[in-house]
Structures are given as C-alpha cells and as structure tokens.
Amino acid sequence: MLEQQLVNGLTLGVIYALIAVGYTMVYGVIELINFAHGEIYMLGAFFCVSFITVVGLPLWVAIPCAMICCALLGIAIDIFAYRPIRKAHRLAALITAIGMSIFLQNLAMVIWGSRPRAFPQEAVPAFFSEQAFAFSDVTITWLHLFIFGITFSMMIGLFLIISKTRVGTAMRALAQNRTCCQLMGINVNRVISFTFVLGSAMGAMAGILVALFYNTLYPTMGYVAGVKAFAAAVLGGIGSVPGAMFGGIVLGIAEALGAGYVSSLYRDGVAYAVLIAVIIFRPSGILGKALVDKA
C-alpha cells in the first residue's frame, strides 16, 4: 500500500511541479505572484479538448497547439494586465493578478459552460489505461508513465534553456537586477514575455495531463491547483526553478500520504501544514537561497 501511495503522490507531485515552475519563474523575474497561472492551466485543458472536438485534430497535434495558445495568452496577459503597472506598488500587481484569475475563470464559463466535461475518449490511445507494470499491489498504467516521461523531459528541457541559452542567461540576470540588465542593453520586456511563454506552456501541459488522467475538466479546476502549485513554489523556495520541481513532488507525496494514512479530510491541511512549517523554519524555502534585502 505504501508503494501505491508513493506512486499516487508522485503523479500528483510532478503535475504540481509543472504548474509551480510557471509561478516561480514569473516571480523570479518580475516579483509577481501570478495568480492567473491556475487559469492558464485550466485553459490549456479546454483549448486541447476544443482542438480535438471542434477542429478535429489528433491528440498529438492538439497538445502543442493548446500549449502555443496558452503561451500567447500568457504574453497577452503580461502585456495588457501586468506591463502597465510594472512600476506600481507590488500590491497593485497582486490584485490585478487575482482579478485576471477571476476574469479568465468566468470567461471560460461563458465560452464552454459550467458543466464538467469529459476528455474525448476517441482521441486517447487505448493502451493508456492498460497496466504497464504490476508488482505486488502497485498499479502503474501507461498514462502514469506518459505523465512522468513528459514532465521530466519538459523539466530537463527547461533546465537546459535556463542554464545554457542566451535568453536563459538573460532571465537569470533579470532575476538578480532589472536596472542593471537594462543598462546592459537587454530587452527586458522581451525576456519577461519569454518567461511567460515558458511558464504558460508548461502550465497548459499540466492542465492537459490532469484532464487526461482524471478524464474531467471544468472552468474552476484552476483555483485549487493554482493554490497548491503556489504552495509548492514557496515550499521549494519561490524564484528557484529546481525548488519548484522539488516542492511540487514533496507536496504531492505529503498529500497522498496524509490522505491515505491520516484522514482524507486533512489532505489539504497536510499540504498547508508542510507549507507553514517551511515558512516558519526556513522562510527562503527548501532550495531557496537566503535573500539579502535589496534595500
């Protein structure tokens, strides 16, 4: 039973990690908690399903298309909602982000209706639900493996982009000092847009994976996932990409074990208890560096 709980937790955790990476990157470069990120995740799932049912694309084409849509949407949100108040007080940006989240959630409800939808089964390969491995009592389906495979390869890809490319270097530089970056001739807005592209595409992927895994998508699905991913980002140390990945996985496993062994009513409680403990004992997060105040 413990092994199965670990598999459950890991599945949940890698998906949290995918969303958390988006939070943490945006926070890293513009110090904004982008609460609309949960809605990007929800829209990713809805775009993907619409590409399949309305346009008639196969799953393998619909997924990248949905990711591209969400990436563009991420840029649009930044340009229309966050860029105009870039120099305003941080609280203004936070409230704008919450407003954006409510707006997108209700927009989705207007477009797709409030009823929960099923993922179109005819588009999903049949072998996904078949068992891939079985040892003792543990069930791992091909879909589990697909989720692990996709998330880990995306994270490795992200890691390479951030550490090896010019734009990745610019992102890291921006996270350290925006004014200096401008002085060095970096097009700051372009780098921020690129951050939104990466984060939103990964968030969209997470939404699609969740919709595939649970066979359900609904307009309010982004809220809880967003809050959990935010918790994961803080847990790992907000601003740190490896931290977000690590935080997501820890949170997923903590939740699964909490729900499985303590009480399922406390599953969110366990997640937040872990979060509070980290904030109290290690405010910079598990993998975050203790920040020297910029003032």
Place this chain on the structure above:
Amino acid sequence: MKKIVQILVAAAMTLLLAGPAMAEEPIKIAVPSPFSGGAAAYGDNVKAGVAMKIAEVNEAGGIDGRMIEAVYLDEMCEPKEAATVASKIAQDDSIIGGVGHLCSSAHLAALPTYVRKGIPMISPTATNVTISEKNKDRDGRVWSFRDVYRDDYQGKFLARYVSEVLGLKKIAIFYENNDYGIGLKDAFSGEAGNVGLEVVGSEGYMKGTTDFTPQLTSLKSDNPDGLFISGYYNEGALIANQAKKLGMDVIKFGADGLDNVDYINLAKDAADGTYMTVPFLADAAGEDAQVFIAKFKEETGRDVDWMSANAYDAAGMLIAAIREVGADRAKVQEYLAAMTTPEKGYQGVTGLTYFDEHGDAQKAAYVKMVKDGEFIPAPEQLN
C-alpha cells in the same frame, strides 16, 4: 437649442403616455442557486427546469395577463453568499416566492431570513434533515417547502436496498464534507447495522477534489464489495473511474447526487454497475411526464435529470399557488401549507406532491442503475 428641448419634451410625453398602456408588471419568482463556482453545473440543471415551466406559463398568457419572471440569483452553493442573496430577495417586494436553494448548506444559511421576513420557498433539491426543524416561524408557520425526500429516508432506503436486493456485505463510504454528504452517510451508517452491513471504511473529501487515489488505495485493503458515494456526480465519476484504475471491481451506489448523464460521460465504462436512488425515474413516469422529457431533450440537447424535473414542478407549484390566491407572499404560504393531503396535492411530472406538517414532500425513492453506458431502471425496486 430650442429644438433639442422640443424633442426632449416630446420624448418625455411619449414615455408618459406609453406608461399606463404598457403591460402590467411581471410577477417575480426568485431562483437562488449556484450559477458560478464549483457547483454551477447543478444550478444549470435547476435553471433549465424553472425556465421551461415559466416559458410554458407565459406562452399561455401568464397569470391574468401578468407574465412570470424568474430572478436568478447566484449564491455559488456557499452558505455565506446564500444569506446575502436571501436578504436581497427579502428586500424586493415584487418577488413573491422562490424556487431554491439547491444545496442544503446554502438553504440552511438562507432559511432564517425567509422565515423572519415571510417568503415562501420551495427547494427542489435540498435534502438535509435539519431543514425540517428550522423552517417554521414563531407562529409555527412553515415557509420552506421541498418537493424532494429527506436524506434520512434516502440513506436508510439505500442501506436496505444494497443489503436486501444487491446482497452486499462490506461497504466502503466516500462522503462529501457538507450537509448533504454527511447527512446521507450518517443515515446510511445508522441503518447499516440493522440490515447486516458492515462499514469497513469511511473517507471524507471536499468539493472540487480531483484525486481520490490515496483514499481508494487505503480502502482497497479492506476488501469492500460495495462503494457508497455520498456526494455529487462530478466527484462521484472521478471516484468510480479511479477505483477502476486501481483494480477495485466493486458495486458502486449512491443517492440522487449521482444522477446526471455527466456521471456516465465522465466515468466512462467505470460507471457501469452504479446504482442510485432518485425521486424521479423517467421510464416510470406518466404520460404527461413523457411529453416533458421529450421537450426537455429537444430544448437543452441532453437527457432530463431529476433536479430539472423537480425544479420544473417546484416552479409549477409556486405558480399554481399564485394563480389561485394572487401575488401575495403570506397567502401563497397559506396555500402551500394547506397542501397536506393527496387531494390538495400538486400533480406534476414527478408525480403527486403534497407536504407534511414540516413542509416535506412524501416522495418515493426509485432506483436506477448504469448499464452499458446508459441509465436504466434497476431491475428490482424496493418499497
């Protein structure tokens, strides 16, 4: 400048003259239900039923030429919002009564306002037991009625059904942590011992949860032969689906919260072999009801669910009362409270409805099941 004044005066005159000639003020009915947030889909079901009834009445000329107008108030199934919405209804004197609330928790929170201000409400869906005790004012007048049975009846009925008809022995329970889920679970667990059922595990969850695998994994080790889903179809479908993925091959059953075609859409083949109690069974309904069922499908493009049918009847009952005694809150209450015998009852698509002294309808429960991806009446009913 002079010309503009002339035009304005002329316009004002036209408006003044047209005023009395316009049709009379519509009669307003409040429909407080969740239309956004996590339970919005259920609110959608209720809205469809009420809207259909009102459209029918209005097409036939309304009540003495006055149209009926529904005022949809969104309370997101949240008690806090429901209380706010209730005072909004109380302040609007043109609202005669209402159909709602949908969720028991929301209804309970709004109830004190209706009782204090004297507004007759008919809930099509709130099944929680405590509503019966809190719906009377100081003079003992009932203000909140419901055309649906109570959870204690339903929970006990389910326990008897799965034991006597399905022959189950060990039951695992999943319950939604709200008034509906807990009330139903408690009634079921209370009866379980009497009918020889053993409850091997009981797991709560919050609305909007998507992952149930940890709880299912721990329930699986108890080897239950039945899985009781005491909640709504949205989460119920996920539970059924994930149970199947974990290799739990058990009979699933639940109450009216599961009854919606979306349960099958979302749970796919994992929905097969699910039994549920419903206050309205399309296949067993009378001829009038068949017309309604066909029309509902034509207008909404989906099969009718019990929430829509009950809401259709609740609206019908309220409109019948207004037609009989006029648009007056107190008189409507008197009329509804006097519907205590089958003779004075209301004949709707869900059958005959009449109330006991607590405003609770005496309705039978039917059992339906999912077979090969479709709802069918369970082969054996229990009465």
